[in-house]
Amino acid sequence: MAKSEMFNPPHPGFVLREYMGNIDVTAMARHLHISRITLSRILNGASGISAEMSLRLGDALGTHPSFWYDMQASFDMWQARQKKRPRIERLNAAA
Template identity: 50%
Template sequence: MTAMHNPPHPGEVLREWLDGITVTDAAARLGVTRVALSRVLNGAAGISPDMDLRLSKALNTTPGSWYAMQSNYDMWQAQRRFRAKVQPITPAATAG
């Protein structure tokens, strides 16, 4: 799988899916608080496995798709910030 260049936060994509529906109504339909959904929509929180399942059921999407989108976003962000000095780990020679 190739890495996406600057993937959007899943909240941005979700905002488009919910066009015309209030955050309050969508939150009620998902069974979450308005604050929890608002944090996702504004990129302040990520999609959890539980939220993924709620979204997949409510929006008729494939389970895991929202969580995978979050994972892609998180990995891209981590790769941008990664500066750690890491040394290779090689298996020790076995005594023979």
């Protein structure tokens, strides 16, 4: 695990919920020009935050888009590392 990699990072949707404060889901979805269902899926951890959504959130919340995108990537990487996968030997390209 890389030094900068968090142990079991939260889904970025849970962090977004905190950033929203008292703004309700319907109002935030409308502001982002997305459906309430799409936003609810993100907030509940059922969907990830795409590059496009990262840009929208950056515009709406005054954060850098990479904040959301990198948080999603960290979450996805941690989740992937928890799954069993085949052992892959290093490729010797100098042959």
